[in-house]
Amino acid sequence: MVIYSSLIFPRLLEFSMSSASMTDYRKQLLSEVSGDVLEIGFGTGLNLPYYSAAVTSLTAVEPNEGMGAIAQKRINESPIPVETKPLSGENLSMPDASFDNVVCTWTLCSIPNVKKALNEAYRVLKPGGRFFFIEHGLSDEPGIQAWQNRLTPIQRVIADGCHINRKIDELVGAAFDQVALKEFYAADLPKVMGYFYQGIATKNKQV
Numbered sequence: 356m357v358i359y360s361s362l363i364f365p366r367l368l369e370f371s372m373s374s375a376s377m378t379d380y381r382k383q384l385l386s387e388v389s390g391d392v393l394e395i396g397f398g399t400g401l402n403l404p405y406y407s408a409a410v411t412s413l414t415a416v417e418p419n420e421g422m423g424a425i426a427q428k429r430i431n432e433s434p435i436p437v438e439t440k441p442l443s444g445e446n447l448s449m450p451d452a453s454f455d456n457v458v459c460t461w462t463l464c465s466i467p468n469v470k471k472a473l474n475e476a477y478r479v480l481k482p483g484g485r486f487f488f489i490e491h492g493l494s495d496e497p498g499i500q501a502w503q504n505r506l507t508p509i510q511r512v513i514a515d516g517c518h519i520n521r522k523i524d525e526l527v528g529a530a531f532d533q534v535a536l537k538e539f540y541a542a543d544l545p546k547v548m549g550y551f552y553q554g555i556a557t558k559n560k561q562v
Contacts, residue, residue, distance in 0.1 A: 361421030390455030396462025444472035
């Protein structure tokens with residue numbers, strides 16, 4: 356499984372997450388991101404070309420070191436200063452209130468202790484900072500939910516820990532003060548895989 360996770364899965368991920376529709380979702384989500392940014396679950400760096408000039412620095416967290424060989428070319432070509440750290444989202448080494456924005460795309464499904472990771476994202480955000488996310492998760496249709504629950508044990512094996520049955524709105528809502536969210540089915544994915552949660556969660560400004 357170590358060989359699969361570090362050598363094979365990064366290439367499968369690169370292929371499956373590079374479609375035109377996924378790229379459009381990335382562009383939509385990242386258009387308002389600015390300042391000093393933390394990305395949790397950097398993967399192969401597919402978000403990197405879609406950050407605007409308003410981003411002054413990017414700290415990229417990715418525990419799977421096998422992603423790095425693919426990501427490095429994008430890092431080399433980026434005008435944004437990028438610092439990579441082999442950390443998990445549950446255990447960030449950064450001080451409190453370090454970042455203007457935190458980004459997480461299709462990663463909350465795979466983090467073992469997702470509640471801790473979201474609390475960490477909140478901690479490292481500056482007051483008034485925003486958490487930008489897009490994720491697949493539990494559908495609002497009971498029949499689809501049943502299949503998601505059946506298939507998640509298989510999905511966890513073939514997709515390096517990915518869950519397709521997490522209630523992302525509740526998880527993010529429990530960690531953040533405000534959440535603006537939309538839920539929808541991706542047009543080109545099966546319903547069990549393509550129920551998406553896209554939103555921006557905000558940490559309140561201190562008075």
